[in-house]
Amino acid sequence: MDDLRDLYQEAILDHNKRPRNFHPLEGANRTVEGFNPLCGDRLTVHLRVDDGVVSDASFEGTGCAISKASASMMTESVKGQRVEAVERLADAFHRMVTTPPGAVPETGTLGKLAAFSGVREFPVRVKCATLAWHALRAALATTGAKVTTE
Ligand code: ZN
Numbered sequence: 001m002d003d004l005r006d007l008y009q010e011a012i013l014d015h016n017k018r019p020r021n022f023h024p025l026e027g028a029n030r031t032v033e034g035f036n037p038l039c040g041d042r043l044t045v046h047l048r049v050d051d052g053v054v055s056d057a058s059f060e061g062t063g064c065a066i067s068k069a070s071a072s073m074m075t076e077s078v079k080g081q082r083v084e085a086v087e088r089l090a091d092a093f094h095r096m097v098t099t100p101p102g103a104v105p106e107t108g109t110l111g112k113l114a115a116f117s118g119v120r121e122f123p124v125r126v127k128c129a130t131l132a133w134h135a136l137r138a139a140l141a142t143t144g145a146k147v148t149t150e
Pocket of ligand 1: 036
């Protein structure tokens with residue numbers, strides 16, 4: 001299990017232990033539930049979107065350390081950003097965690113989200129890391145939809 005030590009970086013452990021923006025969101029106008037049947041992660045992402053800006057974001061639910069830490073860091077990263085910037089960030093995150101093992105992932109625009117680059121070595125964990133991001137994308141695209149990542 002030595003490899004897992006690389007996966008569970010300090011930032012991920014910290015966000016799992018003390019998830020940020022982990023609460024219902026008053027004034028939310030987008031709410032999407034995401035479910036990852038492979039792991040049993042079930043997270044709900046709340047957004048408030050005003051004039052093309054994600055003015056607030058939060059999440060609730062239960063999941064493994066990776067899924068919770070990813071949702072926690074995601075909500076921190078997207079708050080106050082324009083929707084187009086959030087979509088670019090979601091693309092960059094997805095590219096990073098699906099970079100084949102052995103290739104160098106691009107983490108330039110991701111800041112501390114780069115902590116999840118080790119996830120790509122563990123295909124089952126990729127679904128955990130991207131769950132909140134799939135819900136985020138769905139929340140930007142529609143209202144109240146239910147998302148399942150499979
Ligand atoms: Zn999980």
